[in-house]
Amino acid sequence: MPTDVRLLIDAVTGTVRDGEPQHVPTFRRLTPRQLVWLRAYGGSGRLGIACRAAGVSWKAHGSWLKHNPDFRDAFELVRLDLVQRLENVALARVFSPEKCSDRLLIFMMKRLDKMADRSAKSGEQER
Structure with a gap:
């Protein structure tokens, strides 16, 4: 699991390591299954993998x-965090054009944008 995802999961679980800022958000109402789900999603970016x-x-x-x-x-x-990592890869590819599979990267970024739209819409419906 990438270090940035590990730190994010630490933030989600309320774990604060020595030397880290104390303003890390804590989420007390997460079940063990939800934490497993978040770790798996953070490591894969795939809902199906996280659910399994x-x-x-x-x-x-x-x-x-x-x-x-x-x-x-x-x-x-x-x-x-996933969006940020994809954006970082995209920017790295701009400066290293010999890399392949840019279409896959674009597809993944669009997919995450669609997921964000769905999340926003479901949040609006609740209000």
Whole structure:
């Protein structure tokens, strides 16, 4: 698991290591399955892989997003980290044009944008 995702998961779980800032957000209403789900999603960027790792259905993920504000906030943190990592790869490829598979990168970024739109819409429906 990349270090930045590990630090993000530490933030999600409330773990604060020596020398790190104390303003790290904590999410107390996360179950062990939700933490497993977040770790798997942060490491893969794939909902299906995260659901299988946590032993839950896609419906469970949707229910968590709808009914648990802490999970919704933690999911958004992990999703934003994924977007940032994809953007970093895209920028690196701009300066190293011999790299291949730019279409795949574009596809993944669009997919994450669509997921963000769906999350925003589900959040608006709740209000």
